[in-house]
Amino acid sequence: MEVIEHPVEKLRAPLVSSRRDLAERYWQYIKKERKVLGDGLRPNSVLFRPISVLFDSDWIRANPEGSHDFQSFFSNLYRSLTSKGHNTIYIQTDLLVRLVFTKTCMWNGCGLAALSGSFYYGLVVKTLPPVTVSTGCIYRVNSYSHNLQLYSGDLLRFLNKRKPKDAFCIVGITMIDLYPKESNFVFGQTSLTEGMGVFSFAKYDDNFFCHNYAGRLKKGSNCCGHEIALMFGLKPCQWLQCVMQGSDHLEESDRHPLSLGPICLWKLQSSVGLITDRYKAPHVV
Structure with missing residues (x-):
């Protein structure tokens, strides 16, 4: 080491x-x-x-x-800077995509929202209910992992349409692996100028999806805190x-x-x- x-x-x-x-x-x-x-x-x-x-x-x-x-x-x-009318962080829980061979896992994200509220103390954090992505999303089967992956850019465009008017940013959660144009996979991706981000829990171990998995909140909060900070301009x-x-x-x-x-x-x-x-x-x- x-x-x-x-x-x-x-x-x-x-x-x-x-x-x-x-x-x-x-x-x-x-x-x-x-x-x-x-x-x-x-x-x-x-x-x-x-x-x-x-x-x-x-x-x-x-x-x-x-x-x-x-x-x-x-x-x-x-x-990006917060303002009086744009000081709320929205967490869009469970972005579901209708693919016949997709396994989904419902998670309400309340604990994640609570910790995000502490991490970004002074800002309002709200969750949005699970939603099915009705627009077409590009997907592929990764040639190395053989896992299903969604193109992250399509989910960002979907979130842009759902972003509330009082939002500083909106962050989406999915249980399906993601990939950007230039990489094999990505834990998450953000748009600094649009105030949007999406991240996936698919890379975490299978026990992550169990209701009593002790490490779930830590892993989710780490990823969420990182992605939101990117939208403030941190690198x-x-x-x-x-x-x-x-x-x-x-x-x-x-x-x-x-x-x-x-x-x-x-x-x-x-x-x-x-x-x-x-x-x-x-x-x-």
């Missing part, structure tokens, strides 16, 4: 921007908030840990560096252990924590204001 442990100063640079106005923005926040972020940069931090690499196939191997710092995030003209994290780390396989996804790292937490703070209030929320993850 390899541990990727960056020096404090290397972590401080993407957190506290060299751009004067952004540095001033950071130092304007109250001491408690800066302490949460600053303490997370230290090697002995209790809240935030360095990234562990177990396999050559881990995502971080193919993505060792990047400019995913606060300055690039803040300067992104396409990042995959390469600095510390974080829910925003990328995943190229299930075992790697299972290692990711349910929490944001300090750099990603600062990005989300600048969008919706979460740091100190977030840790006062019940059942916060």
Whole structure:
């Protein structure tokens, strides 16, 4: 196992921007908030840990560096912000597709909505009832896994038609494996500009679909929290252990924590204001 442990100063640079106005923005926040972020940069931090690499196939191997710092995030003209009339996160439970050889599994997603409400404390989270996708969806049988897969772009277009007017975003759940145009499979996919996302639980082990499976809520919340954060403009994290780390396989996804790292937490703070209030929320993850 390899541990990727960056020096404090290397972590401080993407957190506290060299751009004067952004540095001033950071130092304007109250001491408690800066302490949460600053303490997370230290090697002995209790809240935030360095990234562990177990396999050559881990995502971080193919993505060792990047400019995913606060300055690039803040300067992104396409990042989304909540507003008074658009501050609700909608979770569309069980996107069902009428294919004769498709097995579905109903899940109401109430626990996922509750944890998402804590994760994005201050925003409203609502669930939408299961729905059958009536429009045509492109599908295939994966040549490697031999599993049925749905084209994620078709489900995103379907969600766009169902997105409520007061939504900041809508996230759909399906129990069928997904694939995008450019990849063999994908855990989830989002549209930043449209505020939509879809993710699948199909890659999880068979016990995931049992009613009393203890790990279901953790896995679902990890995927949901990651996909929604993408719609705020956050990108995959390469600095510390974080829910925003990328995943190229299930075992790697299972290692990711349910929490944001300090750099990603600062990005989300600048969008919706979460740091100190977030840790006062019940059942916060």
